[in-house]
Structure formats: C-alpha cells, structure tokens
Amino acid sequence: MRLALWTAVRGLRARAGALALTVLAVALATATALTVPLISRQVERGAQDAAQVFDLLIAAPGSATQALTSSLFYLDTPTGNISETLYEELRDSPGTRRAVPIGLGDNYAGLPIVGTNAAFFDQRIKPKDPPYFRVARGRIFTAEHQIVAGARAAREGSLTLGSTFRGSHGLESRDGEETGAADHHNELYTVVGILAPTGGPVDRALLTPIETVWETHGQDTPDQRQVTAVLYAADQLAGVYVTAQRINAGREAMAVFPGQVFAQGRDVLAQGQAAYAGLSLLVLGIAALTVWLGVHSASVERQQTVALLRALGAGRSSVFGLVLGETLITVTLGVTLGLVLALLLSGVGGTLLGERLGFTLAPPQLTWALAVRALALIPLGLLAALAPAIAAARLSPLRHL
Incomplete structure (x- = not known):
C-alpha cells in the first residue's frame, strides 16, 4: 500500500x-x-444585528420592507410621515420602555442627516446591557443643529469635533450635478460628538435633535410637526404586541416587526x-x-x-x-x-x-x-x-x- x-x-x-x-x-x-x-x-x-436594539418599528402605512430599509438602514425613500402627536402618545403610554423618533429628509455629501433625541443613545440590546451606541469623542447633542456623527460618516465626510457644514435637501447627494444654493439649508451644523463604530447603519449617519429637522423644514407648530418613524421598545413582550395591534387597527401608521420582515x-x-x-x-x-x-x-x-x-x-x-x-x-x-x-x-x-x-x-x-x-x-x-x-x-x- x-x-x-x-x-x-x-x-x-x-x-x-x-x-x-x-x-x-x-x-x-x-x-x-x-x-x-x-x-x-x-x-x-x-x-438582524442592526435591528436588535428595538422591538417594533412604527411608520407611515405602506411597504413594511421599505419602512425598514429607509428608517433603519437609510437605503430607501420613507413610506411617509406620522404626526408628532402619535409619537408622544407612544412615548407616554404605560409600559413603554423607550420610544425614539426618527426624522429623515436631508443629507450631507450623501450621508443621511437623522433627526432623533437623546433616548436614541440609551438603546440597549438587553435592559441591563450598556448602551449600544457609545460616544467615542465629544458628547451627545444638547441643542439644535448639533451633530453626533457615526464613525464611518466622520471618516467619509472628513468631520472632526468642531467641524461645520450645511445640509442639502433630499436623502442623497446628486452625483455629477452642481448643487445650487436653493438645494442647501442656510443653517450650519456643528459636530459635537463622534460615535464608536458599531458595524451597523448608524455608522454612516449624522444624528441631530429632531427639533432641528422640524425647524429646518418649517414645521413650527405642534400640528405641523411630523416624524418619519418611531423605534419602539416595551417593558414586557405582551406590551409590544398590544401596541402593534393598536397601531395596525388605525389608519395613520403601521407597526412592523423587524423579525417578521427578515423572515x-x-x-x-x-x-x-x-x-x-x-x-x-x-x-x-x-x-x-x-x-x-x-x-x-x-x-x-x-x-x-x-x-x-x-x-x-x-x-x-x-x-x-x-x-x-x-x-x-x-x-x-x-x-x-x-x-x-x-x-x-x-x-x-x-x-x-x-x-x-x-x-x-x-x-x-x-x-x-x-x-x-x-x-x-x-x-x-x-x-x-x-x-x-x-x-x-x-x-x-x-x-x-
């Protein structure tokens, strides 16, 4: 042998x-x-890893997949907007652990400018886990037109603490076209913080207070204010299903379970x-x-x-x-x-x-x-x-x- x-x-x-x-x-x-x-x-x-920090996505009626890819991954056009009133009802409902508003509509150099609030930085995979998003340099925003940049957004946009820029209308930049003054907002954004990398879509986002989005788009009164979506988490699993049923029973919004969309x-x-x-x-x-x-x-x-x-x-x-x-x-x-x-x-x-x-x-x-x-x-x-x-x-x- x-x-x-x-x-x-x-x-x-x-x-x-x-x-x-x-x-x-x-x-x-x-x-x-x-x-x-x-x-x-x-x-x-x-x-799946990118969606693990919240239980439910609440957005305007339409395609569940489109709602997820737009409000979570910033890859698509949102299905629409929902009222600030609905967001506040979700935030103040008994059993709500966290309700995080998301507001889209502008970009800087193709990077999405995402309106939200301080609760965004308190999202956790499990209640006892440390926050999923951690500021590596600087601090969380405290005023309008302040920016906390994702790690990749800071790198691709050449942004450091103290950098300023003007946002543009739309969800993405127009490659190969001259961007006129009418396409820009007048207000300057200032970078006050840079997130540690997570490997998720937030790495390429520019986070600012939701009030910035309202002010920039002329939504001055409560009845005018809208949000693109709400990232919702409840204290108990039963509360998630109750909220989803209540939202889906109405006509203003839809509740999307990320796991079902992925399935x-x-x-x-x-x-x-x-x-x-x-x-x-x-x-x-x-x-x-x-x-x-x-x-x-x-x-x-x-x-x-x-x-x-x-x-x-x-x-x-x-x-x-x-x-x-x-x-x-x-x-x-x-x-x-x-x-x-x-x-x-x-x-x-x-x-x-x-x-x-x-x-x-x-x-x-x-x-x-x-x-x-x-x-x-x-x-x-x-x-x-x-x-x-x-x-x-x-x-x-x-x-x-």
Whole structure:
C-alpha cells in the first residue's frame, strides 16, 4: 500500500500540468457552490444585528420592507410621515420602555442627516446591557443643529469635533450635478460628538435633535410637526404586541416587526438559494466529470507503470488503490483550495456589499451543511475514478513489458 501511495505521488508530480487543471476545476466548482450562500448568510446576520436594539418599528402605512430599509438602514425613500402627536402618545403610554423618533429628509455629501433625541443613545440590546451606541469623542447633542456623527460618516465626510457644514435637501447627494444654493439649508451644523463604530447603519449617519429637522423644514407648530418613524421598545413582550395591534387597527401608521420582515426576506432568499443549490449540484457534477476525464486520460500513461508494479509483485488491490489514491489526492487538494477560495471571495464580497449597504457584515461562517456540500465532491470523484481503477486492476502486465 505504501508503494502504491508513493507511486501515486510520483505519478501526479509527473503530470503536474494536468493535475493543476483538475485541481483548479474542482476548486472553482467548490467555490461556486459555496460563495453565494456564505454571502447570503452574512447579509442576513448583519441585517438582524442592526435591528436588535428595538422591538417594533412604527411608520407611515405602506411597504413594511421599505419602512425598514429607509428608517433603519437609510437605503430607501420613507413610506411617509406620522404626526408628532402619535409619537408622544407612544412615548407616554404605560409600559413603554423607550420610544425614539426618527426624522429623515436631508443629507450631507450623501450621508443621511437623522433627526432623533437623546433616548436614541440609551438603546440597549438587553435592559441591563450598556448602551449600544457609545460616544467615542465629544458628547451627545444638547441643542439644535448639533451633530453626533457615526464613525464611518466622520471618516467619509472628513468631520472632526468642531467641524461645520450645511445640509442639502433630499436623502442623497446628486452625483455629477452642481448643487445650487436653493438645494442647501442656510443653517450650519456643528459636530459635537463622534460615535464608536458599531458595524451597523448608524455608522454612516449624522444624528441631530429632531427639533432641528422640524425647524429646518418649517414645521413650527405642534400640528405641523411630523416624524418619519418611531423605534419602539416595551417593558414586557405582551406590551409590544398590544401596541402593534393598536397601531395596525388605525389608519395613520403601521407597526412592523423587524423579525417578521427578515423572515419573509429569508423565505424569498431560500427559494433563490434552492435554485442555486440545484445549479451548484450541476457544477459539482461537471467537476466530477472533469475528474473522470483526468483519470481516464492518465490511464494510458499509467499502463506501463501499472505493468511494472504488477511485475514487481503488486497485487490487483494495490493497483486499484493506486488509481483511487491519485484521485483522492487530486480531489482533496481541489476541495481544500475551493474552501479557501470561497471564504476569501465571500469575505471580499461581504466587505464590498457591506460598504454598499451601509453596515458591516460579519465574517463568513462555514457551516457543516455548506461544508458537506463541498465535501460531497470527494466521494463523487472516487466514484468517477472507479471504472478506470477497475480497468487498471485487470490490466495484464505482459501486454506492456
């Protein structure tokens, strides 16, 4: 057996070019089968992490997904506005732990200016946990037109403590267009604090008192004032459901459970992943066929080696093991390289996608279910090599010596 293994290694070294092509084919098939599922899991985990500090999102009626992507991730146009009166009712309702207003409508250099209040900085994953958002430098705003910048917003906007700027109308900047004076607000914003990075969408936000948004947009009286959404948390889980039912029974607003929205998105994503899994199996099958072609093409070159081994006393089982050993080494190298390649691609892809989405994605996490999908190539490869191995074991040494 040791002789067969040594011969297999020597044979692969002699066919280094063909070996490299086969290993590359197996590696690419493995990476193809794993990269998209790995990135999908990163996005799912990152989105859930960003919504874990509150129980309920209350926004104007419309698409629940749009409400979440606009008011939580700052990636979409809000579904509308709700009145300040409704926000105050939620804030003052018995059983309310926290009701945080969100006001959108302006930006600076493409970074969203988000109106809120001091309760925003008291959000916690669990009641006894420290605040989720921590000021790394400076302080929390105490007056209108003061800004607490997210870590990424400070970096991308070249903002430091004491920096001033003017906001622009709209939720994003107009690339390639001159921004006229009419597009700017006259009031200067001043940076008084910079948050520690969280990896969430707030990293690219510019937080200011909600009163700034009202004053900037001419909402001077209580009946004019509006908020884009409210991030709501209750003392008890039952209070969350009672509030959601009460809000959804009316017409002014809707209550959105982030977990339900993510579950719906996961269901849609699962359908796409099921189709992708079928495609992955096809790719893995093609890789197995490539292995078979490699083994079959090498069988002609291997005939003299096999005949010599048989003449030296090697049995049919040793020759059979020689062919399977070469295949096992080839496929294992390809799968290993493919796993590394998939992790690298999903890591880079997750970083780029996170930059696009505005929140940091967790490193790719290879689960057993995904690993088994890749490791299935090893028995497939051995199965593809079974026929050439049997043929080699039956070869007569007298024909090639």
